Amino acid sequence: MSRSRKSASFIPFLPFKSIQSSIFFTFSCLILITVMVISLNSYRLSVDAVETNSQSYVQEIIKQVNSNIQSYIDNMENISMLAMTNKDVKYYISNNSFISKGDRRPYEKRISDLFQAILYSRKDISAIMVFGYNGFSVSDRRITLLNPYTKLENQSWYKEAKSKGGQSVISPPHVQNIIQNEYRWVVSLSRELKSTDGIRGEGIFLVDLNLSIINDICSKINMGKKGYVFIVDNSGNIVYHPQQQLLYSNLRSEPIVKAAGAQSGTSFTVDDDKGKRVYSVQDTNFGWKIVGVAYTDDLIANEGTIRNSILLYAITGILFSLLLSLFLSYRMSKPLRILQRDMKKVERGNFDVRTNIEPINEIGQLGRSFNLMLAQIKNLMEEIIDTQESKRKSELMLLQSQINPHFLYNTLDSIIWMGEQKKHEEVVLMTSALAKLFRASITKDKELVPIRVEVEHITNYLLIQKMRYDEQLEYEIDISPDIMHYKTLKILLQPFVENAIYHGVRNKPEPGKITIRGREQDQVIIFEVEDDGMGMTPEQLEDIWTVHDKQQKTKTTSGIGIGNVNERVKLFFGSMYGIQIQSEPEEGTTVTIIIPKIKE
Amino acid sequence: MRIQRATLLMTIIFIASVVYIILYFKLFIPTPEQEHNITVILKEHNIRSDFWQTVSAGAEAAAKESGVNITINGPLQETDIDAQIRLLEEVLEQKPQAVVIAPINDDRVTAEMEKIQEAKIPLVIIDTPVSQNSAPALVSNDHFTAGMQAGKVTLEQTKDSPKSVIISDFVNSGVSAEREKGVRKALLPFSQSVYGTYYNSDSEERAYIIAKTIMREHNDLNAIIALNESAALGAAKAIKDANKTGLIKLISFDTSVYEIRLLEEGTLNATVVQQPFNIGYLGVQTVLDLLDGKKVKPVTYTNSIVVTKENMYSPENQKLLFPFIDK
Structure with a gap:
């Protein structure tokens, strides 16, 4: 854990302790950036596309308007050609002298009929007139009453046509007041009529186009709710504008200079307090520029919708992918967490x-x-434990198999003493018992021996002790014959019998008795070593066990300790087996040894 | 474990698609933009009235420019007070978002307007000011200045020695009173410049008689200032009858075909013309500003233009005198 600070995160710049958060964070960053870049880009692209579309749409409309107006102007041009080539007109205005009004009349009638015929077929034309320099004039009306207060020479269409010498002139829209009591908004086409030789000018021809035609064309086009069309001439004068009054009184402004200077077929954008709008310019071939104005928010009515939808998609996408990345990072780091938990x-x-x-x-x-x-x-x-156990077992084995030297000296002393007493039989008996005892402890090949063998061994041992202590020691061995064939640890009972003799019976003034019992109970075999000796106080009893806890070397007096035997039993048979000691001072001690039933 | 994961993924995909579909339909049914509805009530809504038709054209222009819906209404005659009150009552029921009104001068109309104001509907008055406590914003021609302009033209025409009379319609006409004040202010520095003000009760006949009488009474009279059309037409007739065309300068206000003819022939020397298109336009603009929560000027004046025979066919004045292309 001390290194956790150093290795806090598996990527140095991510301040997270868990892989899940790191993965989640990285994923989220990637997703956020990607979604944002894509959304912004698609928004920009779609708006651009819509804008380009609408611009070309406006251009298309303006072209239509242009060709419409152009066709009307062309028509006027054609009418003027008709008049120019008409012989009656030529004669009427030529510098000849009609003798009387009666002479003029047929010409006037024929010309008037011609003009009327044209006018019938063309509703867009409001008047056709010819003004001869000779002072005669004729129109499509039967009787032409000119406005007495209007001077022909002052009319701009008249002056212009005269100065252009035969070329047709298109006037800006104006109120035609040349005919008495008629005030009509028109666009006039006028041109000077030449004499037959084509040198002298002989009169002015006039065709008036109803301005309402142009007004209709311009006002009926649909360029969004607020879009409109206006017309300027080359010198930047307004020819037509739906809000001409406002422009004249400066309540509105229009980038007229810019529009007049713009190339045909181009667009430019103006963005002011009236809103962003696109101006598309088209030239006509008679000197007008038709300008279409479209408000971008009108054409791109759904710009807001585009923005909102992209925004919403982006947010949904982000939310969804965040959830997904949360889930994925959880899935990805789950095995690691399992591993960590198990570790x-x-x-x-x-x-x-x-x-x-x-x-x-x-x-x-x-x-x-x-x-x-x-x-x-x-x-x-496990191997280590096994090794340790077997090492310990062999150690204990070794300890067990050692015959207490005191016992040996004492026994040998007894033999010598008996030899001196010439008790040969006893010597033989004791020596043979000692020999058996030795053999039993020397045979190292088997740890486990049948109970029969163990009983033999303890019998030999007690035999020797009985001979030594004589009247002082009584003993009884009561082992159930049913258990004789089960196996037990070698030299299991001897240490307890030894203890019973040395600590229990020997120090007792009267003779003592040691009883060894063996029986089976359920699945275990129970041995009891009972003496009626001195017994032990609880302190002493405690001492037996504590001694065992200490190092073996400190006590050697009684060969091997009870504790060691207990340990040995547990090592061999398991912890549920072992030794119990019950003791009353002055009453005696009972040691109970419990081992499993192990068949031969 | 496998099944669990698959279910989890399926659930996520399912939720995602549900969200997607909901959004798809929500977003692509275009939510209708909040549209403004404006009602304009004129004094007179009648194709014969060039003035009011031009006002309404101006109002429509402003509405189109801002992309709002506009309804234009008005009585057929300027004198039909009941009709205008009815229209105002309808407005109160329909509750448009804003109202522009050219009120007929009547207490009942004023009361209706107050109701509209109480209903918290933005209100703008055009053309005719009303005397009201919390007067709404006004867009009107500056009649006083127009009168001054007329006075100045009179001075020009009479070479700074005006001997004039003023023919007005009614004593209590607000517009005429303002015009008269302006005229008198312009002529004040010149002694004996105005012989008096006469009222023709909007009758051409009476104006003719008045003009005739004055011409008889004042030999040195060199200018008649007619504050309205009927006065101008009557006076013109009198001048023509007395063969004093050009000698007695006739200055008038507003425009009509008759006045244009008089202007062309020279009987009428100048007329001071309002810009009704601008009134309509600015009226709607002002009410839109109110709707947007902007501060508006309590009074917005539009200018008048002096039209004489010489400049009557200039591009600007043509538009004023002949506002409609289709006629």
Whole structure:
């Protein structure tokens, strides 16, 4: 854990302790950036596309308007050509002298009829007139009453046509007041009529186009709710504008200079307090520029919708992918967390843990390696325990098999003494018993011996002791014959009998008795070594066990300690088996040894 | 485990598609933009009235420019007070978002307007000011300045020695009173410049008689200032009858075909013309500003233009005198 600060995160710049948060954070950043870039880009692209579309749409409309107006102007041009080539007109205005009004009349009638015929077929034309320099004039009306207060020479269409010498002139829209009591908004086409030789000018021809035609064309086009069309001439004068009054009184402004200077077929954008709008300019071939004005928010009515929808999509996308990345990072880091949890268990000492990681990827393999490693560690540890146990067993074995030297001296002393007494039989008996005792302790090949053998051994031992202590010691061996064939640890009972003699019976003034019993009970075999000797106080009893806890070397007086025997039993048969001691001072001690039934 | 994961993924995909579909339909049914509805009530809504038709054209222009819906209404005659009150009552029921009104000068109309104000509907008055406590914003021609302009033209025409009379319609006409004040202010520095003000009760006949009488009474009379059309037409007739065309300068206000003819022939020397298109336009603009929560000027004046025979066919004045292309 001390290194956790150093290795806080697996990517240095991510301040997260868990892989899940790191993955989640990285994913989220990636998703956020990607979604934002894509959304912004698609928004920009779609708006651009819509804008380009609408611009070309406006251009298209303006072209239509242009060709419409153009066709009307062309028509006027054609009418003027008709008049120019008409012989009656030529004659009427030529510099001849009609004798009387009656002479003029047929001409006037014929010309008037011609003009009327044209006018019938063309509703857009409001008047056709010819003004001869000779002072005569004729129109499409039967009787032409000119406005007495209007001077022909002052009319701009008249002056212009005269100065242009035969070329047709298109006037800006104006109120035609040349005819009495008629005030009509018109666009006039006028041209000077030449004499037959084509040199002298002889009169002015006038065709008036109803301005309402142009007004209709311009006002009926649909360029969004607020879009409109206006017309300027080359010198930047307004020819037509739906809000001409406002322009004249400066309540509105229009980038007329810019529009007049713009190339035909081009567009430019103006963005002011009236809103962003696109001006598309088209030239006509008679000197007008038709300008279409379209408000972008009108044409791109759904710009807001585009923005909102992209925004919403982006947000939904982000939310969804965040959830997904949360889920994915959880899934990805889950095996790691399982591994971590299992490792923690091992840390706490449980080597039986087996980690189970589903996917067979790197982490799965890691888990499998971990399992293998754990198994090996467990094996090694078991091996170590086994080694330790067997080492201890052999140690204890060694200890057990050693015959207490005091016992040996005493026995030998007794033999010598008996020899001196010439008690040969006793000598033989004791020596043979001692020999058997020795043989039993020397045979190292088997740890476990049948109870029969053990009983023999203890009988031999007690025989020797009986001969030594004589009247002082009584003993009884009561082993159930049913258990004789079961196995027991070698030299299991001797230490307790030894203790019973040395600590219990020997120090007693009157003779003592040692009873050894053996019986089976359920699945265990119970041995009891009972004496009626001195007994032990609880303190002393405690002492027996504590002595055992200390190092073996400190006490050697009684050969091997009770504790060691207990340990040996437990080592061999398991912890549920062992030794119990019950003791009353002045009453005696009973040692109970419990071992499992082990068949031959 | 496998099944679990699959279910989880399926659930996520399902939720995602549900969200997607909901959004798809929500977003692509275009939510109708909040549209403004404006009602304009004129004094007179009648194709014969060039003035009011031009006002309404101006109002429509402003509405189109801002992309709002506009309803234009008005009585057929300027004198039909009941009709205008009815219209105002309808407005109160329909509750448009804003109202522009050219009120007929009547207490009942004023009361209706107050009701509209109480209903918190933005209100703008055009053309005719009303005497009201919390008067709404006004867009009107500056009649006083127009009168001054008429006075100045009179001075020009009479070479700074005006001997004039003023023919007005009614004593209590607000517009005429303002015009008269302006005229008198312009002529004040010149002694004996105005012989008096006469009222023709909007009758051409009476104006003719008045003009005739004055001409007889004042030999040195050199200018008649007619504050309205009927006065101008009557006076013109009198001048023509007395063969004094050009000698007695006739200055008038507003425009009509008759006045244009008089202007062309020279009987009428100048007329001071309002810009009704601008009144309509600015009226709607002002009410839109109110709707947007902007501060508006309590009074917005539009200018008048002096039209004489010489400049009557200039591009600007043509538009004023002949506002409609289709006629």
